[in-house]
Amino acid sequence: MQFQAQNIHQNADLMPVLSQKTIEYHYGKHHCGYARTLNALVENTEFAGRTLEEIILQSRGVDQKIFNNAAQLFNHDFYWRCLKIHSERPIGKLRKLVEAQFASFEEFEDQYITYANTMFGSGWSWLVLENGRLAFFNSQNAETPVGTHRSAICVIDLWEHAYYIDYYNDRALYISRIIKECINWKFCESQLDACASYVTLA
Numbered sequence: 001m002q003f004q005a006q007n008i009h010q011n012a013d014l015m016p017v018l019s020q021k022t023i024e025y026h027y028g029k030h031h032c033g034y035a036r037t038l039n040a041l042v043e044n045t046e047f048a049g050r051t052l053e054e055i056i057l058q059s060r061g062v063d064q065k066i067f068n069n070a071a072q073l074f075n076h077d078f079y080w081r082c083l084k085i086h087s088e089r090p091i092g093k094l095r096k097l098v099e100a101q102f103a104s105f106e107e108f109e110d111q112y113i114t115y116a117n118t119m120f121g122s123g124w125s126w127l128v129l130e131n132g133r134l135a136f137f138n139s140q141n142a143e144t145p146v147g148t149h150r151s152a153i154c155v156i157d158l159w160e161h162a163y164y165i166d167y168y169n170d171r172a173l174y175i176s177r178i179i180k181e182c183i184n185w186k187f188c189e190s191q192l193d194a195c196a197s198y199v200t201l202a
């Protein structure tokens with residue numbers, strides 16, 4: 001099975017938060033690169049023919065190169081799905097869970113922004129479901145919640161290539177604008193729904 005980088009966004013889909021140039025470089029040079037490298041690495045190995053999730057699980061701690069490329073492919077596929085310009089805030093289960101744990105939706109957004117800003121170096125800032133509750137989780141480099149006790153609900157790419165063309169070194173502004181203006185809460189809610197069968201909602 002040949003893996004392909006999945007990006008639902010084209011052209012000016014995410015303007016004005018992310019430019020077309022950022023999407024082209026991020027998707028074309030970085031995201032597609034992980035798919036190409038992974039396909040080459042797994043060819044004629046025990047990982048050939050496995051799903052992406054299986055490869056992440058089975059290569060973690062065993063083959064760092066394969067893990068990094070598989071996890072980066074998953075993380076990027078997930079990241080693009082988390083983005084949508086002028087998305088409406090959630091009204092269902094996710095809203096209920098946010099309001100059970102935070103004073104307001106604005107307070108939740110502010111805490112996510114503050115937490116994401118604590119990330120040092122390259123990586124990802126996740127909203128996850130952990131033990132039935134929402135939690136923030138920053139992962140270094142390619143690390144991913146796949147195959148762990150955490151279920152991914154939302155993610156922000158914090159590698160420099162995600163924001164440098166549009167924001168230069170102002171990562172804080174990128175984080176703030178993504179969370180306030182560009183999260184696809186409907187997609188995030190669908191990820192929570194997928195977990196709902198085996199967790200107790202607060």
Ligand SMILES: [Fe+2]
Pocket residue numbers: 026030076157159161162
């Ligand atoms: Fe990236």
